[in-house]
Amino acid sequence: MPKTKSLKTVTLPDKLPKILSFLNQKGGAGKSTGAVHTVDWFAQRGYSAILVDADGQQSSSSWLEELELPCKVINDPEALFDELPKLADSYDVVVVDGPGNASEVTKAVLIRSNLVLIPCRDSMIDLASTGKIVQFVRQAKEIRGGMPIAALYLNAVKENTILLREAKEALQSGILPLLSTALPDRQCIKDAPGQGSTVFRMRGSSPKAAAGFYTQLLIEALKLFESES
Template sequence: MITALINQKGGVGKSSTAVHFAYWLQRKKQTVLLIDSDAQASSSMWVKSLGITAIAETDPNELAEKIPEWIEGFDQVVIDGAGGITETTRVILYFSNVALIPCQPTALDLVSSGSAVKLVKQAQRFRSDLIGATFINRAVPRTKLMVEAETALSKIESIAHLKTVIYQRQCIADAFGQEQTVFQMGVSGEKSATEYSNLFEEVMALWANNGNL
């Protein structure tokens, strides 16, 4: 399975989710490759410290040429999408089985996520097997905006909305600097680890329910 994290807006937790997903898959005894197409290259640096194979590449032509070669021999591939909606994002969607769109529960982020949703829907015209899904990330509990975001995202046609919410916590912010994931942080990362596990189980269920085993 090839899973891409995409969004037009930076700072939505795309790289953090990609790294945690790659690590979670590795703990499930899967062989994992992370492809980092973001210019900051933070996710590739991060996962290498976790013992996960990573390739950093931002050029869309290079990605189009090399992805089929790179993914050989891996059970799972996680792609950290480029910042913004670029030609690189279109190339990534050409190869992906699942496109995940993290969205912060703010009015600006909902608008920005709309561009990513539109791009996934365009790709689905040519790739009927491409699964698109949104989820709320970096949320603050019990806010009106979060409820409104849940309602808006759940109404998007042809795009699933995952029920699990990833709440904003310091342990996630600290994980990169500590070269860890929340799964390795003990009690301080326990709540976030549970949320990520639930989210990733939903992703795998989407894939399985689409006729893939």
């Protein structure tokens, strides 16, 4: 079991999800960016973490190669079902970058995940697109007796806008919790894949601020998992 570790004033919960997945049926929601930053976030705190790229585009796996972090491409649902528990036995945390569609791969990931994070942009089209993945999560919870723990979060948002307020109101009325931390729209986050980096490794005040938002988001998600699992 991983030990409690801290960075400055941040202390991780004692109970961590062995398999943490980023899912959304809509491409461009921020799954890959969230998954890669999460793997690097854990790795920089001394945990053994691996990313499983279950997305057919395989954008996160090439990114991980540049970061020199462990990654495995598995986009067959039967292989995912079999391999994810084995990887969980070998690593402290397995992070899954799910496909940009609602498919059998998504269902296989849900059956094996402990914690699922669903990124969503603050547009009406993106908000409407969450319906299918939320349905998949609800069905998995019924089958597995409450697992996986799942939550939505707003990604790449423009701060202090009417649209953001309306998006929060819309998502808060759903069956899954909405994390209070929203990731802001920052150029440094968009630049990270092209630079083969993450905001945790980039210099400057903007990456540092973005890194703070990621840390806040992940700590909130991990505390939710600890309290509900």
